[in-house]
Amino acid sequence: MTDFDPGTPPAEALENDHLFAAWAATAAGSLLLGVRESGLEGKALKDAGDLASHELLMKLFAQYMPDDAVLSEEEHRGTSGQHDRRTAKRVWIIDPVDGTREYSEPPRDDWAVHVALWQEGALVAGAVAQPAMGKTFHTGQPPLVPARTAPRPRIAVSRTRPPAFVQELALEIGAELVPMGSAGAKVISVARDVTDAYVHAGGQYEWDSAAPVAVARAAGLFTSRIDGSELLYNQDEVLLPDLIVCRPELAEPILEFIAKHGTD
Numbered sequence: 366m367t368d369f370d371p372g373t374p375p376a377e378a379l380e381n382d383h384l385f386a387a388w389a390a391t392a393a394g395s396l397l398l399g400v401r402e403s404g405l406e407g408k409a410l411k412d413a414g415d416l417a418s419h420e421l422l423m424k425l426f427a428q429y430m431p432d433d434a435v436l437s438e439e440e441h442r443g444t445s446g447q448h449d450r451r452t453a454k455r456v457w458i459i460d461p462v463d464g465t466r467e468y469s470e471p472p473r474d475d476w477a478v479h480v481a482l483w484q485e486g487a488l489v490a491g492a493v494a495q496p497a498m499g500k501t502f503h504t505g506q507p508p509l510v511p512a513r514t515a516p517r518p519r520i521a522v523s524r525t526r527p528p529a530f531v532q533e534l535a536l537e538i539g540a541e542l543v544p545m546g547s548a549g550a551k552v553i554s555v556a557r558d559v560t561d562a563y564v565h566a567g568g569q570y571e572w573d574s575a576a577p578v579a580v581a582r583a584a585g586l587f588t589s590r591i592d593g594s595e596l597l598y599n600q601d602e603v604l605l606p607d608l609i610v611c612r613p614e615l616a617e618p619i620l621e622f623i624a625k626h627g628t629d
């Protein structure tokens with residue numbers, strides 16, 4: 366995919382971090398759709414997509430945001446960055462393909478590209494591209510969360526590793542589980558009224574949730590760790606193993622259940 370041309374960002378995106386995040390995530394998504402058509406399958410497709418998207422995003426940040434640091438799922442695995450993210454004022458936290466498994470299972474659309482910006486202690490912008498849906502959700506124009514349509518709450522859970530306690534939680538609050546790939550797709554499903562909550566524990570990293578959480582917050586959804594504490598990013602330890610994203614009215618019953626029963 367060396368011939369992929371992302372074009373140039375619109376002039377306003379160079380002055381506006383929300384729009385730059387959206388533009389970069391969308392460009393990487395277009396590249397990924399092309400890689401998905403290349404005839405590769407399974408692990409070869411996952412690896413090719415991860416690498417192509419990571420390299421494109423790193424190139425775009427080097428070109429257009431040269432003073433900023435980047436924390437990427439792929440960067441974390443080896444290659445060294447230009448700036449030290451622990452001393453940088455601005456750090457882009459990116460997941461080149463979230464829901465890698467689902468990406469390798471066309472025509473599934475529950476996979477995403479995450480681009481978030483952390484600045485001096487807080488998430489300040491984010492974009493979640495869902496290329497197979499042709500949509501990019503971002504903080505520059507946060508999703509308008511529709512009125513809740515389902516009579517029973519729906520909880521998005523991992524399709525391949527749903528935490529056992531979430532089943533108990535669902536029983537307690539009369540909810541149904543909606544299995545889905547990708548942390549980004551699950552968070553965005555709450556904003557789209559496809560589900561009402563996403564509850565996860567047992568492992569995840571900052572890049573899995575940074576951009577989706579930025580978008581969720583901008584849309585007015587509740588976000589926290591499962592103990593109710595704030596989700597913090599660009600920490601020394603990038604493991605961020607649990608989270609809740611939900612409609613505000615569901616936060617109390619979910620937190621209460623977890624405080625009472627734990628996650629074991």
Ligand SMILES: Nc1ncnc2c1ncn2[C@@H]1O[C@H](COP(=O)(O)O)[C@@H](OP(=O)(O)O)[C@H]1O
Nearest residue numbers: 462463464465523524546547548567568569573
């Ligand atoms: N227990 C765990 N430990 C580490 N990462 C986890 C995890 N559970 C989920 N994740 C990561 O969270 C993302 C969403 O997972 P899921 O689709 O199962 O909900 C995936 O990101 P990647 O696809 O970027 O690897 C997955 O690797």
Ligand SMILES: [Mg+2]
Nearest residue numbers: 460463464573
């Ligand atoms: Mg991920």
